[in-house]
Amino acid sequence: MHWNSVGDFFAMGGYALYVWGSFGACLVLMVVEPLLARKRLTEVRDTLARERLADELDHQSGTS
Amino acid sequence: MLKVSGLACSRGERRLFSDVDFSLGTGEWLHVQGANGAGKTSLMRLLVGLSPADAGEIRWRGETAPSTEFRRDLIYLGHHAAVKEDLTPLENLRLATALDGVTLNERSALAALMRLGLRGRENLPVRVLSAGQKRRVLLARLLTRPAVLWVLDEAFNALDVGAVKLLGELIAEHLGNGGMAVLTSHQPLPVPGGKALVL
Amino acid sequence: MGNHGGLEGGIGVKQSIIHWFKYASPQSFYPLAGRMIPWFWAAAAVFGIAGLWISFFVAPTDAQQGEGYRIIFVHVPASWMSMFIYLVMAFWAGLGLALNTRVSGMMAQALAPTGALMAALSLWTGAFWGKPMWGTWWVWDARLTSELILFFLYLGFMALQAAIDDPRRADKAGAILALVGVVNIPIIYFSVKWWNTLHQGSTINLNKAPSMAQTMLWGMLLMALGFWMYSIAVALTRVRAIILERERHTEWVKHALE
Amino acid sequence: MNPLLATVRRDVLLALRRKSEVLTAVFFFVIVTSLFPLGIGPEPVLLKKIAPGILWVAALLATLLGLPRLFAADHLDGTLEQMALSPSPLGLLVAGKILAHWLLCGLPLVLLAPVLGLQFDLDASALGILTLALLLGTPLLSLIGAIGAALTLGVRGGGVLLALLVLPLYIPALIFGAGAVEAHIAGLDVGGHLSLLAAMLVLAAFFAPWATTAALRVALE
Numbered sequence: 001m002h003w004n005s006v007g008d009f010f011a012m013g014g015y016a017l018y019v020w021g022s023f024g025a026c027l028v029l030m031v032v033e034p035l036l037a038r039k040r041l042t043e044v045r046d047t048l049a050r051e052r053l054a055d056e057l058d059h060q061s062g063t064s
Numbered sequence: 065m066l067k068v069s070g071l072a073c074s075r076g077e078r079r080l081f082s083d084v085d086f087s088l089g090t091g092e093w094l095h096v097q098g099a100n101g102a103g104k105t106s107l108m109r110l111l112v113g114l115s116p117a118d119a120g121e122i123r124w125r126g127e128t129a130p131s132t133e134f135r136r137d138l139i140y141l142g143h144h145a146a147v148k149e150d151l152t153p154l155e156n157l158r159l160a161t162a163l164d165g166v167t168l169n170e171r172s173a174l175a176a177l178m179r180l181g182l183r184g185r186e187n188l189p190v191r192v193l194s195a196g197q198k199r200r201v202l203l204a205r206l207l208t209r210p211a212v213l214w215v216l217d218e219a220f221n222a223l224d225v226g227a228v229k230l231l232g233e234l235i236a237e238h239l240g241n242g243g244m245a246v247l248t249s250h251q252p253l254p255v256p257g258g259k260a261l262v263l
Numbered sequence: 264m265g266n267h268g269g270l271e272g273g274i275g276v277k278q279s280i281i282h283w284f285k286y287a288s289p290q291s292f293y294p295l296a297g298r299m300i301p302w303f304w305a306a307a308a309v310f311g312i313a314g315l316w317i318s319f320f321v322a323p324t325d326a327q328q329g330e331g332y333r334i335i336f337v338h339v340p341a342s343w344m345s346m347f348i349y350l351v352m353a354f355w356a357g358l359g360l361a362l363n364t365r366v367s368g369m370m371a372q373a374l375a376p377t378g379a380l381m382a383a384l385s386l387w388t389g390a391f392w393g394k395p396m397w398g399t400w401w402v403w404d405a406r407l408t409s410e411l412i413l414f415f416l417y418l419g420f421m422a423l424q425a426a427i428d429d430p431r432r433a434d435k436a437g438a439i440l441a442l443v444g445v446v447n448i449p450i451i452y453f454s455v456k457w458w459n460t461l462h463q464g465s466t467i468n469l470n471k472a473p474s475m476a477q478t479m480l481w482g483m484l485l486m487a488l489g490f491w492m493y494s495i496a497v498a499l500t501r502v503r504a505i506i507l508e509r510e511r512h513t514e515w516v517k518h519a520l521e
Numbered sequence: 522m523n524p525l526l527a528t529v530r531r532d533v534l535l536a537l538r539r540k541s542e543v544l545t546a547v548f549f550f551v552i553v554t555s556l557f558p559l560g561i562g563p564e565p566v567l568l569k570k571i572a573p574g575i576l577w578v579a580a581l582l583a584t585l586l587g588l589p590r591l592f593a594a595d596h597l598d599g600t601l602e603q604m605a606l607s608p609s610p611l612g613l614l615v616a617g618k619i620l621a622h623w624l625l626c627g628l629p630l631v632l633l634a635p636v637l638g639l640q641f642d643l644d645a646s647a648l649g650i651l652t653l654a655l656l657l658g659t660p661l662l663s664l665i666g667a668i669g670a671a672l673t674l675g676v677r678g679g680g681v682l683l684a685l686l687v688l689p690l691y692i693p694a695l696i697f698g699a700g701a702v703e704a705h706i707a708g709l710d711v712g713g714h715l716s717l718l719a720a721m722l723v724l725a726a727f728f729a730p731w732a733t734t735a736a737l738r739v740a741l742e
Binding site for chain 1: 377380387388391489508
Binding site: 084112113114115116132135136138140142143144145146147148149150155159160162164165 | 523524527528531532534536538539597598599600602603604606608609610614650669741742
């Protein structure tokens with residue numbers, strides 16, 4: 001372990017902007033992308049569920 | 065010679081038709097009927113090999129179509145004019161056959177255009193012709209190449225009475241010489257006999 | 264006789280593989296992907312945490328670049344993945360074109376955004392590495408330039424697929440483009456490299472990367488594995504969405520969601 | 522007649538009947554190259570240095586300008602369907618169309634380039650290398666461009682999409698084409714550049730018509 005303190009760790013020997021800028025961007029994008037993929041999946045599922053509900057309602061009222 | 069079995073086609077999520085079977089021998093023709101959107105044009109495009117079928121098989125002379133031999137035996141005329149407005153009927157006809165690898169001499173080209181009633185218009189740009197006359201330029205192609213199978217999609221549309229009669233005669237002649245034809249149309253066709261396929 | 268049997272067995276195996284590809288249906292792939300996703304997430308987390316641990320707490324400070332070199336632990340894996348994903352994408356696309364399997368095209372489509380993201384991350388981290396090391400955000404170095412072009416290829420693939428409404432047609436057109444891209448990637452890479460050496464006087468030599476210590480290599484490998492697992496997990500999530508979007512009117516989708 | 526030559530004859534004849542379409546690309550090439558000195562300043566040393574790059578980028582964009590029309594007209598009026606169903610192999614007809622595109626769009630650029638090079642103070646031998654490089658490079662641009670044109674046929678926003686697909690693939694041609702002239706000006710050997718351009722041309726001549734044909738069949742489905 002070559003970091004003397006937490007502040008030392010975050011300072012990254014004077015390269016804080018560049019190191020955290022890189023790792024931060026990776027972290028942010030790699031959190032956002034799965035969330036977007038997940039959202040796309042849930043949206044399709046919701047639409048399909050709503051369609052099925054509408055079909056069932058049609059069925060019950062006998063208008064289908 | 066032409067044998068179609070179990071043909072199926074869907075557009076997007078809609079199934080247009082399935083289990084289409086028919087066969088044609090020399091001198092026979094098929095009238096494909098059906099309402100708008102029933103898939104007549106889709107069937108024709110499938111038959112000539114422009115789009116792939118979901119299921120089924122097309123055999124020509126015992127071999128699976130589309131093959132080069134099948135294309136040599138085939139003339140397909142679709143909805144489009146397939147005629148260049150900037151060229152004359154004569155140039156259109158001769159260049160189109162040249163693309164097929166057939167050399168058409170000027171006399172035969174003129175004869176074909178004359179048969180279709182375009183005498184005197186051979187060297188005018190197609191741009192100045194009427195819609196019916198443009199259609200006749202396309203139909204002249206039927207006379208340029210000895211193809212056995214004619215597949216004509218709505219060929220009788222946009223034709224005047226005289227041209228309808230003329231095309232009927234051409235088809236009858238073709239069948240008489242041992243040819244085959246597949247036609248689509250809403251209206252009754254001026255060609256005797258024929259099998260019917262309703263989609 | 265034995266020889267004959269062996270031959271038949273071989274053909275049988277080959278046919279069953281083709282059979283498997285042909286009928287690797289969306290219907291059976293959808294639940295399978297759903298079951299696999301958590302495992303890939305877990306693997307991504309394990310490799311990622313281990314990789315980060317080595318990146319920050321085990322790998323020593325570099326003699327020339329100080330702590331700044333630590334960007335290598337995300338930059339190199341992102342670059343590797345961006346290239347690797349393009350190859351995998353082209354493989355699926357080609358398979359779809361050759362065998363007409365439905366899942367292949369969906370896989371290619373699901374991989375493209377992740378590949379583009381990796382290329383973008385590689386460019387971004389490259390710029391953040393370049394600034395402290397050479398004093399500029401961007402140099403027309405061979406590697407950065409070809410990464411940029413790879414990013415453009417991803418964008419083209421995605422734009423083409425998005426512009427075609429019929430999914431079957433979009434898959435085929437995308438597949439042709441991906442294959443053309445695969446043929447071109449080595450040509451582009453070597454031409455850019457040559458161009459760069461020709462103009463060496465005006466640019467900075469990027470090959471002064473820190474000499475690789477064993478621990479650094481381990482860190483990079485672990486991070487790369489983490490990125491790999493991440494990519495698979497995201498692509499599988501996306502392919503599930505694509506399967507549902509495309510197969511929404513089939514019977515099995517109606518049953519699958521009940 | 523050979524179907525390939527027949528296609529070339531047909532496309533050239535059509536272009537001669539409608540000259541404006543061919544001339545647009547040529548005018549574009551002339552105007553864009555002439556704009557650069559106005560934007561950068563008339564200093565001969567600087568202009569000479571950037572001339573190969575500018576002439577090549579302008580040639581690339583001028584080629585791109587004509588590409589959307591390569592198959593569009595034939596697609597609209599149904600001629601493409603007839604070509605796909607012709608007894609002649611579609612690949613041969615497509616090769617003919619690409620050749621015609623080069624004759625109508627690439628060759629004029631090659632012939633004009635030495636004249637435009639004079640604006641940038643290039644000497645006679647540099648102009649010769651420029652022309653030679655364009656002679657090898659412009660067919661390559663037509664071949665690669667045809668793949669993009671076929672892929673974007675009948676697609677929403679086709680023109681912009683075409684540029685996005687094709688321009689990255691043009692980069693090797695740009696690098697070696699402009700590089701040849703730059704190397705010559707710097708007093709280096711240009712054989713390597715030109716033979717690599719030729720090698721890429723041979724590769725593209727084999728693969729591009731095939732890929733274009735596959736893309737056209739997809740577009741016709």
